Amino acid sequence: MDFIDLKTQYRALQPAIDARMRQVLEHGQYIMGPEVAELESRLAGFTEVRHCVTVASGTEALLIALMALGVRAGDEVITTPFTFVATAEAIALLGATPVFVDVEEDTGNIDAGLIEPAITDRTRAIMPVSLYGQPADMDAVNDIAERHGIAVVEDAAQSFGATYRGRRSCNLSTIGCTSFFPSKPLGCYGDGGAIFTSDDALARAMREIRVHGQEHRYYHTRIGVGGRMDTLQCAVVLAKLDRFEREIVRRREIGARYDRHFAGRLGSVAQRPDRTSVFAQYTVFADDRARLQEALKTAGIPTAVHYPVPLHRQPAYAGRCRIQGSLDVAEHLAERVISLPMGPDLRVEDQDCVIAEVLRVLAPVAA
Template sequence: MTQKIEFIDLKAQYRALKDAIDARIHKVLNHGQYIMGPEVRELEERLEDYTGAKHCITVASGTEALLISLMALGIGPGDEVITTPFTFVATAEVIVLLGAVPVFVDIEPDTCNIDASKIEAAITPKTKAIMPVSLYGQPADMDEINAIAERYGLPVIEDAAQSFGATYKGKKSCNLSTIGCTSFFPSKPLGCYGDGGAIFTTDDVLAKACREIRVHGQKRRYYHTRIGVGGRMDTLQCAIVLAKLERFDWEIEQRMKLGARYNQLLDKHGYQRVKQRNDRTSVFAQYTVFVENRDAIAKQLNEQGIPTAVHYPVPLNRQPAYKDICHGTVTAVAERVAKQVMSLPMGPDLAESDQQRIVAALSEAVKIGGF
């Protein structure tokens, strides 16, 4: 029987970091400060140093990071937030939860990131923020987006759930705009063993607001100055991320090498894939190709022990829960690529031999299913 390749091999990562992870976990178990223990602030300081952002506020998830950021900015009923329809639902979910309206702008056909050239036309007097997503591990056109935002006095929230560790013109993702938000979901480039996330900003006022909102709006214990949420990241999860930081630079290097090798192998055959811009890096949270007859090709690969995934099969403005409450629904590119994208196994511990096997199997599947 053909041995199955892991879509992302978290078990191999744990084996490589077992001693460090176990030691970090046992330290927390011994001191017993499971909520807001010393590892929380330690991680925040490490991530501030890593990104160059003045403030890091760890939170319960990437979704919570986005929600708290919008709350800190005062986004509420009737406001509009410009974003992309081609992303995980959390991006729009948090906007709607606050009573605001997501305004969707179409994407670039090659990167699948929001098309910055189409943002300005979507701005109205109700627009209160722009939220680009750094999809598949690569930042969007942040200079162009920030320039538009500055002209209209708007904050920019980078949804960097998939791009922690990437750079844009030499600056780290999460430190490219008013606020950056990331996720430490286990499969992310820097993941914990549950849910977790972080908010980054250089704005002192916003940082203070985010810190208070994440603990139910408390300025001090039982003194609530604003509406908040229970949005703290557990001490244990912070400890795990601290241990994983020990080889994170190596993991990013490996992801980039494997991504470049995928590019070379696929380009040799003329296959279509998500492209990367020369002025930024991608951490390849997913490695994604464009295929026709996706279901047939995925089935063929799965039968050979090669898993695939689809990020994302239905644009958000076509989702039942959102189609009647969003604006900016002319998103032809997003609707087309949603039918074509297919992600291949990716991760720092992916062996080159397995990568060769994946590409060979894809080539065979293409002959059968079409590309």
């Protein structure tokens, strides 16, 4: 059993993926080929934003977004410590300071009620993370940002395709950023990412930044990076887009089935009624995580922990971050979360195996 089954997905999409990649190999435009503009147009339409800018990775998306906002050394960006390191990494690479506030105990997303006390005259942006495939409380975050005249960058690396109050993730704030890493809900076969905005000036800045700050060839108006998403990876995502809506439905069905079987026995990430999740991971809370993980490993069931060490406890960020208040919830979740096999091609019999083994391990505790 695979934690995420990409092989079955490829077999289902093989004719379309092969044809798309072969087309790139035939026209030979490996950088900024026609598939790049095509993908950007389709993704912008999917999210209903004015602009989509494809980039080399989800990390690059966050970095370019912050660069376009003018974040620089001495600035602060408020975010969560309970996320992948790329969230804080993009902030630190610009010489700015990640400011960590605690998260909600039942979702792992940033606690919007804790953001405002963290704002100072150095705050340039708020970066909520849509963790495990479900958006944070973006209206609450946006309201705070608007009152203080600062931008919001949604780190939607795990939530592309999810919704919040009827709007798509990546169309919930000033800028939305996502990743097409292979294991993501919509993934390519290498690194890739995209940035979304309806602000024309920001879109122009981000397009220039991703090609070394070029306004036009060999004319550089701003500091930039080599941040383009290559044409072959865009071709893969284009092929996968045709199946994506069905995959989202399937992920939600699998998540709901897990929920039904674990109800009253094992806590899982809460699904808020005003939003949907694409279940980038199906994550539960285990008081004895090591015992559960070892039992599942023995049974041939892969698991993962997202994330075992909060960012404020990482050596690289010692002295390079600011902590606002207690981060007890993030630390508590980091000790308990464990993710189970999830994906649109997870077979019913494999899910049954996972469910049965988890309940077997829990049985002595429940007795």
